Amino acid sequence: MKPIQFILLPIFFLLLIVFFRKLRPYPILKYLTACILLAAMVFTAFLDSSTFIANWLGVGRGVDLVIYLSLMGLTVSCLLLYLRTMRLEHLLTEVIRSQSIQYAHIIPPVKPIGDEGSNSLENQ
Amino acid sequence: MSVFILVPAYNEEQVIRQTLQSLLPLGHQIVVIDDGSTDDTRQQLHDLPIHLLTHMVNLGQGAALQTGMHYALSAGAEIVVHFDSDGQHQASDIAALIQPILDKEADLVLGSRFLSDQPSGIPLSRKILLKSAIVLNGLLTGLWLSDAHNGLRAMNRKALTHIHIRENRMAHATEILSEIKKHGLRFKEVPVFIQYSAYAKAKGQSGWNAFNILSDLILHKLFSR
Numbered sequence: 001m002k003p004i005q006f007i008l009l010p011i012f013f014l015l016l017i018v019f020f021r022k023l024r025p026y027p028i029l030k031y032l033t034a035c036i037l038l039a040a041m042v043f044t045a046f047l048d049s050s051t052f053i054a055n056w057l058g059v060g061r062g063v064d065l066v067i068y069l070s071l072m073g074l075t076v077s078c079l080l081l082y083l084r085t086m087r088l089e090h091l092l093t094e095v096i097r098s099q100s101i102q103y104a105h106i107i108p109p110v111k112p113i114g115d116e117g118s119n120s121l122e123n124q
Numbered sequence: 125m126s127v128f129i130l131v132p133a134y135n136e137e138q139v140i141r142q143t144l145q146s147l148l149p150l151g152h153q154i155v156v157i158d159d160g161s162t163d164d165t166r167q168q169l170h171d172l173p174i175h176l177l178t179h180m181v182n183l184g185q186g187a188a189l190q191t192g193m194h195y196a197l198s199a200g201a202e203i204v205v206h207f208d209s210d211g212q213h214q215a216s217d218i219a220a221l222i223q224p225i226l227d228k229e230a231d232l233v234l235g236s237r238f239l240s241d242q243p244s245g246i247p248l249s250r251k252i253l254l255k256s257a258i259v260l261n262g263l264l265t266g267l268w269l270s271d272a273h274n275g276l277r278a279m280n281r282k283a284l285t286h287i288h289i290r291e292n293r294m295a296h297a298t299e300i301l302s303e304i305k306k307h308g309l310r311f312k313e314v315p316v317f318i319q320y321s322a323y324a325k326a327k328g329q330s331g332w333n334a335f336n337i338l339s340d341l342i343l344h345k346l347f348s349r
Contacts, residue, residue, distance in 0.1 A: 100191055105175070
C-alpha cells in the first residue's frame with residue numbers, strides 16, 4: 001500500500017460511519033453519500049480502477065474522470081444549498097413582514113381612551 | 125379616493141424627513157417602511173403623521189415595498205404609490221402619476237425619466253446602464269418601456285391584489301413588469317422628473333448592483349416555483 005492510501009482510506013471510512021449515523025433520518029441522502037464515499041474508497045484502494053473506468057468511458061486519465069465527477073457533485077451541492085437558502089430567505093421575509101404589519105405604528109401615536117398600551121394597527 | 129404612498133427607507137437619516145415633508149401637503153396616507161435601518165432614520169420620523177412599518181433586519185427594497193403593499197391592501201387603499209426616500213422623486217409628479225388610474229385608463233402607471241422634457245442631469249454611465257436595462261427588461265418580460273428601474277409608480281387596487289413581489293432586492297422592478305404581463309394589467313408611462321443630487325448618486329445603484337440584479341433574476345427565474 002502507498003502512503004496516500006494509508007491517509008485517505010481511514011478518513012473516508014470514518015466519514016462513511018459519521019454520515020451514515022448523522023443522515024439516518026434522510027435515507028436517500030444517506031445512501032447517496034454512502035455510494036460516493038464507497039466509490040472514493042474503491043478509487044483509493046485500487047488506484048488504477050479510475051483509469052480503467054475512464055478509458056472505458058473514453059475520458060483518458062483516471063484523474064480527469066475524478067475531477068469531472070467532483071465538479072458535477074460540487075455544482076449539484078451548490079444548487080441544493082442555494083435552493084435551501086432561497087427557502088430560508090422566503091420564510092424569514094414572511095416572518096419579518098407579518099411582525100412589522102402586526103406592530104405597525106401610526107405617528108403621532110393614536111391611543112384609545114383608557115388604553116396606554118401599544119398603538120398597533122389593531123387599535124386603529 | 126384613498127391613496128397610500130409607500131416610502132421604503134434604509135439608512136436615510138439625512139433626507140427622509142425632507143422627503144416626507146414634501147409629501148405631507150398632498151394629504152395622502154404615507155407609509156414608511158423602515159427596512160432595518162441602523163442609523164437614526166426612525167428618530168427623524170417621530171413627530172410626522174405617517175404609518176411606520178419596521179423590518180427587524182434589512183431585507184431589501186422589494187421586500188419593503190411588498191410589506192407596504194400588504195399593509196395598504198389590508199388598510200383599504202384604493203391607489204398605492206411607490207416613492208423613493210432618497211429625494212430623487214418629486215411629490216409634484218404624483219398627481220400626474222395617479223391621474224390615468226382615476227380616469228380608469230390604466231391599472232398601473234410607471235414613471236419615466238426619459239419622457240420628461242426637463243433636463244435631468246443624468247450621468248452618462250447611469251444612462252448607459254438604464255438603456256441596457258430597458259433592453260434586458262424587454263427581453264425578459266416582453267414589455268418594451270422607455271425607462272427601467274424607475275421607482276416612481278402607482279397602481280390601483282386590482283393591480284395591488286394581483287402583484288406579489290418575491291424579489292427582495294432591486295430585481296423587483298423587473299418582476300413587477302413580469303407581473304403586469306402575467307396578469308394582463310393595463311399600464312401607462314408618464315413623464316416624471318428625477319433629481320440626481322450628489323446624495324442620490326452616492327446612494328444609487330452601481331454597475332456591480334446591476335450584475336447582482338441580473339443574477340437574481342436569472343437564478344430566481346430558473347429555480348423559483
